[in-house]
Amino acid sequence: NAGVTQTPKFRVLKTGQSMTLLCAQDMNHEYMYWYRQDPGMGLRLIHYSVGEGTTAKGEVPDGYNVSRLKKQNFLLGLESAAPSQTSVYFCASSYDTETQYFGPGTRLLVL
Amino acid sequence: GENVEQHPSTLSVQEGDSAVIKCTYSDSASNYFPWYKQELGKGPQLIIDIRSNVGEKKDQRIAVTLNKTAKHFSLHITETQPEDSAVYFCAASPPLGSARQLTFGSGTQLTVLP
Numbered sequence: 001n002a003g004v005t006q007t008p009k010f011r012v013l014k015t016g017q018s019m020t021l022l023c024a025q026d027m028n029h030e031y032m033y034w035y036r037q038d039p040g041m042g043l044r045l046i047h048y049s050v051g052e053g054t055t056a057k058g059e060v061p062d063g064y065n066v067s068r069l070k071k072q073n074f075l076l077g078l079e080s081a082a083p084s085q086t087s088v089y090f091c092a093s094s095y096d097t098e099t100q101y102f103g104p105g106t107r108l109l110v111l
Numbered sequence: 112g113e114n115v116e117q118h119p120s121t122l123s124v125q126e127g128d129s130a131v132i133k134c135t136y137s138d139s140a141s142n143y144f145p146w147y148k149q150e151l152g153k154g155p156q157l158i159i160d161i162r163s164n165v166g167e168k169k170d171q172r173i174a175v176t177l178n179k180t181a182k183h184f185s186l187h188i189t190e191t192q193p194e195d196s197a198v199y200f201c202a203a204s205p206p207l208g209s210a211r212q213l214t215f216g217s218g219t220q221l222t223v224l225p
Binding site for chain 2: 004040041042043044045048058059090092098099100101102103104105
């Protein structure tokens with residue numbers, strides 16, 4: 001039981017490039033979330049999903065897109081990366097609407 | 112929306128002493144308050160949570176108190192140990208119809224000095 005896994009662990013992009021971050025969970029959770037973590041600002045919700053095929057915007061959705069084609073996977077896409085998107089990205093999942101389980105994070109550097 | 116303020120941003124204590132981290136929230140409808148611990152290079156991990164119908168909850172050396180009237184809640188760690196050193200985040204969530212959207216505090220770096 002791996003819990004929540006994230007791919008890749010670290011990535012460097014040039015401004016304007018695109019990429020997709022993959023989150024996978026093997027706990028059969030309905031809810032999945034993408035957060036970004038910046039120094040001194042805690043965790044901010046980007047997008048979330050309440051079930052397969054559904055997505056919704058969080059606090060800071062601009063510049064990101066998401067898809068939940070399979071229950072166990074939640075993808076975060078950056079179509080045209082900007083230096084302001086340099087951050088650590090965390091995925092989380094939950095069975096109900098409370099306890100969230102976090103992945104190990106993806107460090108993204110946009111030059 | 113919800114706003115969560117967390118203090119202090121850094122806290123150093125001697126091993127064996129107690130540590131207290133405080134958070135305030137703005138949305139009186141919030142009714143779920145988890146605390147997460149984040150070790151270096153890892154994702155946050157839930158350590159304790161409290162709901163608005165409870166004033167205090169304990170789990171071994173960790174306790175959380177909630178004052179709904181004042182809209183603040185606190186994390187108390189007693190008999191601190193070096194392995195308690197980490198970043199701690201509080202969060203608050205309103206009772207939304209679908210997924211709860213947690214709003215996190217900015218974090219407290221706790222250092223336990225041997």
